[in-house]
Amino acid sequence: MDLKFYSKKRAHKPDDFVKIKNKIFTNQIDNLCKFINLDFICEIHIYQFKFLNFTIAKSNS
Structure with a gap:
């Protein structure tokens, strides 16, 4: 699985992704x-x- 997090406040570009490869x-x-x-x-x-x-x-919340 390729799990990616990105903030709503940042531009949604591939370079903005922080990639976490893990079995979740x-x-x-x-x-x-x-x-x-x-x-x-x-x-x-x-x-x-x-x-x-x-x-x-x-x-x-």
Whole structure:
């Protein structure tokens, strides 16, 4: 899995991505996002039998 974080306040360019390659199950992504203090968007690219692309928005509340 290629997990990418980028701030909403930054331009959404490829160079702005901080890439974290790790094996993270989809049911653990919410727990991972809870450790992010700022308002971030998690863009998760999962390459398995088929390509899945979804975005998780985390609020400061």
